Amino acid sequence: MFATADAGLAGAAGATAPPLNSFRHYRHLTLELAISQFKLRYTQSVLGYLWSLIKPASIFAITYFIFVDLFKINDGTKVYGMELLLGIVVWTFFAECTASSMQAIASNGGLIRKAYFPRSILVIAASLSSLFTFIINLLIVFVIAVALRDIDLGLRIVMVIPLLLELYALALGISLFLSALFVQFHDVSHLWEVLINLLFYASGVMFSLTYVLQRLHLAVEVGATTRPAPHLVWIVQVMVANPIMQIIEDLRHALLTPVAPWTELVVSGHLAAVKQYAPLNAAWEVPVPFLVVILVVIFGALTFRARARSFAENL
Amino acid sequence: MTDRDLAIRVENLSKRFRIPLDRSSTLKHRLTHWRSASRYRSLEALLNVSFEVRAGEFVGIIGHNGSGKSTLLKILSRIYRPDAGVVTIEGRVSPFLELGVGFNPELTARENIFLSGAILGLSRPELHRRLDEIIGFAELEQFVDHKLKNFSSGMQVRLAFSLAIQAHAEILMMDEVLAVGDAPFQQKCFDTFNRYKREGRTVVLVTHELGAVTTYCDRALLLDHGRLVADGDTADVTAQYRHAIGMAADGSRPEAEMERWGSRDVVITGVRMLDSRGVQDVDPPTGGSVRIELGYEIQNDGVADFTCVLWLLRADGVLISESSLPVSQYAQVGASQRGSAGTIRFDIPQLSLLDGKYSVDVELQGRRDTTPYDHLKNALHFRVVDRRERRGVIEPGGVWSVVRADQPGDWPDQLASAK
Numbered sequence: 249m250f251a252t253a254d255a256g257l258a259g260a261a262g263a264t265a266p267p268l269n270s271f272r273h274y275r276h277l278t279l280e281l282a283i284s285q286f287k288l289r290y291t292q293s294v295l296g297y298l299w300s301l302i303k304p305a306s307i308f309a310i311t312y313f314i315f316v317d318l319f320k321i322n323d324g325t326k327v328y329g330m331e332l333l334l335g336i337v338v339w340t341f342f343a344e345c346t347a348s349s350m351q352a353i354a355s356n357g358g359l360i361r362k363a364y365f366p367r368s369i370l371v372i373a374a375s376l377s378s379l380f381t382f383i384i385n386l387l388i389v390f391v392i393a394v395a396l397r398d399i400d401l402g403l404r405i406v407m408v409i410p411l412l413l414e415l416y417a418l419a420l421g422i423s424l425f426l427s428a429l430f431v432q433f434h435d436v437s438h439l440w441e442v443l444i445n446l447l448f449y450a451s452g453v454m455f456s457l458t459y460v461l462q463r464l465h466l467a468v469e470v471g472a473t474t475r476p477a478p479h480l481v482w483i484v485q486v487m488v489a490n491p492i493m494q495i496i497e498d499l500r501h502a503l504l505t506p507v508a509p510w511t512e513l514v515v516s517g518h519l520a521a522v523k524q525y526a527p528l529n530a531a532w533e534v535p536v537p538f539l540v541v542i543l544v545v546i547f548g549a550l551t552f553r554a555r556a557r558s559f560a561e562n563l
Numbered sequence: 564m565t566d567r568d569l570a571i572r573v574e575n576l577s578k579r580f581r582i583p584l585d586r587s588s589t590l591k592h593r594l595t596h597w598r599s600a601s602r603y604r605s606l607e608a609l610l611n612v613s614f615e616v617r618a619g620e621f622v623g624i625i626g627h628n629g630s631g632k633s634t635l636l637k638i639l640s641r642i643y644r645p646d647a648g649v650v651t652i653e654g655r656v657s658p659f660l661e662l663g664v665g666f667n668p669e670l671t672a673r674e675n676i677f678l679s680g681a682i683l684g685l686s687r688p689e690l691h692r693r694l695d696e697i698i699g700f701a702e703l704e705q706f707v708d709h710k711l712k713n714f715s716s717g718m719q720v721r722l723a724f725s726l727a728i729q730a731h732a733e734i735l736m737m738d739e740v741l742a743v744g745d746a747p748f749q750q751k752c753f754d755t756f757n758r759y760k761r762e763g764r765t766v767v768l769v770t771h772e773l774g775a776v777t778t779y780c781d782r783a784l785l786l787d788h789g790r791l792v793a794d795g796d797t798a799d800v801t802a803q804y805r806h807a808i809g810m811a812a813d814g815s816r817p818e819a820e821m822e823r824w825g826s827r828d829v830v831i832t833g834v835r836m837l838d839s840r841g842v843q844d845v846d847p848p849t850g851g852s853v854r855i856e857l858g859y860e861i862q863n864d865g866v867a868d869f870t871c872v873l874w875l876l877r878a879d880g881v882l883i884s885e886s887s888l889p890v891s892q893y894a895q896v897g898a899s900q901r902g903s904a905g906t907i908r909f910d911i912p913q914l915s916l917l918d919g920k921y922s923v924d925v926e927l928q929g930r931r932d933t934t935p936y937d938h939l940k941n942a943l944h945f946r947v948v949d950r951r952e953r954r955g956v957i958e959p960g961g962v963w964s965v966v967r968a969d970q971p972g973d974w975p976d977q978l979a980s981a982k
Contacts, residue, residue, distance in 0.1 A: 360639075
């Protein structure tokens with residue numbers, strides 16, 4: 249994707265070199281790196297791959313207990329358990345992918361100082377290795393959902409593919425940005441830890457946007473008579489703009505939420521929720537998450553590109 | 564030189580490193596010191612370097628540590644960017660500088676071949692096709708699916724080498740590849756390099772092995788503090804380098820000056836080196852016995868026990884060994900009155916150093932606070948002569964032997980325990 253992001257000598261210094269290797273070669277190298285990282289992640293542990301199931305499963309168990317058993321909240325849907333599980337699996341991928349890809353440059357100093365290849369390959373490989381885990385986990389969730397008959401299969405399942413691409417693009421964009429900065433400023437790992445904890449609650453992992461709007465009396469149906477408190481508007485604003493919220497909502501819509509056949513491809517889960525958003529009730533809110541993803545990818549790639557040329561010297 | 568013959572052309576190449584004076588890598592520091600963000604020391608790694616290499620040439624780059632050799636190689640292989648100048652390269656450059664780039668000890672030999680091979684520019688089908696050849700050449704047939712961490716260093720080098728020679732680069736860059744491996748391995752390297760030469764491939768080699776440069780290279784480049792100071796016939800260039808670092812027999816190189824610091828509660832009154840006959844200031848031979856003597860005098864009554872530390876260094880500053888007076892002997896030198904004096908001796912029964920120039924630093928330091936009472940840098944200079952002209956830094960005193968067996972299988976499988 250960013251194969252030429254930091255290509256070679258050509259540039260300010262005016263050096264020329266023939267194109268060393270084709271795009272195909274770098275794609276091959278990326279896959280080799282991703283596969284070995286995936287293998288390495290689970291060697292030397294007894295439970296191996298099971299660990300990547302235990303992590304989301306434990307979050308699921310505790311969240312389910314607190315919300316369903318303790319607070320008797322079930323999000324107003326019959327499939328809250330599945331919605332929660334799906335949200336947690338998506339979130340685990342995002343958190344794990346960004347955290348591990350952040351180290352991709354800094355932890356491969358030996359390789360960067362001794363061999364030439366586009367540096368972005370290391371970040372892409374690290375994120376792909378997380379993606380493999382995610383896809384496997386997603387398939388497991390799918391099997392569970394089918395077994396429990398908690399799934400509503402329809403034509404809109406095809407939306408899963410672009411949604412996963414959007415999620416991966418977002419995670420990769422952030423990873424490129426973080427990994428490039430991490431080389432010089434180790435602060436970013438701490439900063440990201442803080443941000444990701446906040447983001448968890450703004451991403452609708454445990455509840456849908458519709459539920460938040462209803463609880464806060466911001467939805468149209470409830471009839472908002474008084475103006476909501478400004479901080480509530482602000483918080484909802486962040487949730488509406490948050491692409492992870494949108495992706496999780498839309499994935500739930502595509503797989504779990506029963507809908508009338510005619511709304512299948514027309515209305516996404518996120519769009520449906522945003523439409524209920526009384527204070528603004530504006531159509532321009534809808535594409536905001538997509539714009540965020542595009543900006544994050546561009547900004548991440550540009551930051552990476554600007555810093556990649558000096559990685560070998562700074563490591 | 565026609566353009567068709569050209570492999571590498573470097574014109575006015577310069578590279579400067581900015582070394583931050585305060586190595587703080589936190590945002591807080593950046594934010595609080597944003598005004599003084601430019602606290603760097605500049606290091607000119609390469610300055611106006613120009614040269615050309617013809618296709619099929621075998622070029623050796625030599626120079627002392629920090630002369631810019633590796634930086635030059637890294638720029639040629641696109642790992643570093645030049646600050647100024649133009650590098651033109653005709654042909655496919657090997658994208659790696661060392662053997663075994665990308666090897667991971669937790670992966671098996673087979674997995675490492677695919678991973679490291681991908682970095683070297685080989686595709687998976689290609690590697691599949693050549694897997695037997697690579698494993699065979701490395702003589703590791705039985706260990707294909709063993710993890711690399713269970714391999715001896717020799718086995719790892721063999722694997723790395725047999726993989727590296729599969730790369731189809733037309734121009735090969737090698738950084739200190741000869742530093743690893745034993746003599747047969749080095750021979751194997753050069754056999755391969757000679758084959759490359761016959762095939763018209765270009766090899767650029769950075770090495771400290773001057774003998775190798777004169778034997779195998781067509782041409783040598785000498786770098787000194789980032790400048791190209793010599794370019795030409797290997798014999799001339801290596802002679803110039805030997806002269807510059809004081810390896811020549813004439814010993815014309817000025818010795819580093821003595822430096823001295825410390826509180827002077829105890830002072831060093833003299834340092835000398837004696838050979839086995841008690842003769843001072845001779846060049847000791849390898850294997851000979853040597854005594855270093857240090858005279859001291861106590862200047863203050865309050866001095867507690869003190870010790871003596873001695874550093875033995877090679878002429879280029881590499882620390883060969885550090886040694887200090889054992890604790891049990893502290894009392895002999897300490898607890899004395901002002902004005903008392905004595906001699907501390909350091910005996911080396913068999914000097915294991917090989918040919919070269921060496922120096923000695925000494926220090927008298929307090930036992931409790933390790934404050935230097937008196938430090939003498941470059942207190943002694945001496946030259947070791949090895950009559951047998953063995954190569955290297957030290958003579959480890961190893962003993963060779965051969966045990967013959969009539970049948971194989973007697974030898975315990977090195978990896979048996981790892982299965």
